[in-house]
Amino acid sequence: MNRPLAGVRVLDLTHFVAGPWCTMLLADLGAEVIKLEPPGGEIGRSMGSVYAAGESAIFLGFNRGKRSISLDLKQPEGLAAALKLAGQADVVVQNFRPGTAERLGIGAEDLRARHPQLIYCTVSAFGPDGPYASRPANDPVIQALSGSMSATGQAGGKPVRMGVSLPDVAAGVLAATGILAAILRRTDSGKGSTIELNLLDTQLYAQTDLITAAASAGASGAAAAEPEQAPEGVSASIRGAYVCGDGLSLWLDTDDAHWATQAPSAGAGMSGESRVNRKQVAALLRTQPREHWLDLSGSVGGGVVPVLALSDVLTDGSDRTLEVQHPTIGRLRQVRTPVAADPPWLPVDIPPPRIGEHTRDVFHELGFPDTEVDRMEALGIVRTDSTTNNEIRFKE
Template sequence: MTTAATPALAQAPLEGLRILDLSHFVAGPWCTVLLRELGAEVIKVEPPGGEISRNMGGVYAAGESAIFLGFNSGKKSVCIDLKTAEGREAVVRMAHEADVVVQNFRPGTAERLGVGAEQLRKVRPELVYCAITAFGPDGPYAERPANDPLIQALSGAMWATTTPGGTPIRMGVSLPDFAAGVLAAIGILSAIRRKSSTGKGATVDINLLDSQLYAQTDLLAGGEFSPSVQNGSVRCSEGRYFWVEADGGDSARVPVQGLSEVLRNDTARTRTLEHPTVGELHQLKIPVDVDPPWPATASPPPLLGADTRDILGELGFSDRTIERLADQGIINDDQIRTSNVNTTTPHNKEMP
């Protein structure tokens, strides 16, 4: 167990690794925020107006969606229009300076935008490229859109959470997204490890349906799931719910808690970051404990386009060119980002 007295390592394990994050919503950003927590630099490319999760969900703080705040800490934001030729050129140049590219477009979209695996690895063979999709690159469902509830329904996860009354229900957590994000991160790190000996990159394909199925491997081994009449939540006279488990001969009874109860005054599992518009932002720490520890890499999620000017400058774009791209609406840079903070009613939209 890491203790406060243990000196930290000089650098985080992924320090020096540059990730170009073209992903949106949950699964892709969950993958890249894990890599950021381990020390990688993550450059998030967003379209004008911001990626979809900035404008989705039922919980907002100072105009910022909780979905975006939850999965984008510590990243840099470049706001650029991939539908324009100059925007695509800039993103391709970013990819050529990156070690890893992550995207979760629908199959075929990245190729149409000129940022597909074969297109980028043709000029940069050592690139590790990760594509996260709902159903994989081919098959009958490949072109269909999907979200967490649909994957839970198709994968058997919803059936596995059937109520005693016989109604399948959705889990309250986005396990398909989390499973895909974690497996994508593992695949990326494995490809990087292999590259250290071969010098060659890789293309990593992950899909949500297979990831959720993999999370249910014990159910497959045990046969079709059927709800147990011995286990379940019970409402007591004081209004509290308890989970009662009677299988195996040794009974157990634990309270069913809300997140605020679990984490009340728990500074070991949580952290507080200062966000430029939200103020104090409370988040969970990555649950990986290492001795000796590495330095903390935590910083708040970026405002839209906060790092556009700096990143383009590193790539050799002149100030004059950057100003022209901003005037044409191809980019939003940090000097005009405050006009793009969402304060309107949430609405659905899609990346290109």
């Protein structure tokens, strides 16, 4: 079956996480995504603390299914090539700081004036105006300013950063959603769209329930809702993570403070207790390995799951993953976009690209001969990768 976005061309001017996540999702849905990088590569190639064969896990994780061209937008000939590409694109996505695209000559107003059918999407940290508009920001900054750090962790404790970059993830998905809606609308109107969203608003949107509670409490003059703390000595929820006797952890997903007392092998001094607290449960669970408590949970109503390490989550052959062959890393397993359809469409099977891996091919498509590409490369305007090309492949 044809992929949903077959025939849609996306010019990807994004970097790091949120923008590349959006364009990778579009690629997974079948769009042709051309990633335009500066000659040194986008910053995601050199950021983060996890690398595989010299490749950043951040770049590898969010750039599957794309072709990479490398050129300098600050050079007139580089900009001219980018504008020619934009003229052949259905969608342009960028996440520069506000004003940068306009200074470079590739802003929404300029491009859409030339190409009214173009869909132009901007993802920024704080939006085009306001006191933070010109500031750079990453995930921890957005978590701090959105209130999500304060909402994470134990009540009364210090703010805790979420382990997953939710602002980036949500922004990438919402940007793709907006683009899909604009493509659908264009089929009727024939007109393009300008789409804008920012990480801060996206994270606030992801906290709709918390914001609603806080706003309601503010309107009534009451304090914002926080988890109830049971009085000393009174039975309270024991829901939470615990370390077992073998050092492995489990999550006790229950508000029933009598869970431990129902266990046949609860332990001395607890089987007759009518009230227990987290401290007692923690001491009990440390007396046996995790597998013991997982086996036991079936006889006392369930509600117990292991806390897994990332390396334990996916196994070889999992339907949740797909495998690509990276030219320098080799076999690379990645998480598949978790959208299933019947009948299914074929998944893209192209690895994250090397810098400028497809520059020469794309420039050929634009009508540039090899001699011209060579000349621009000698001047530092473009960068090519002369090693073996990887064509886009789709699993049969």
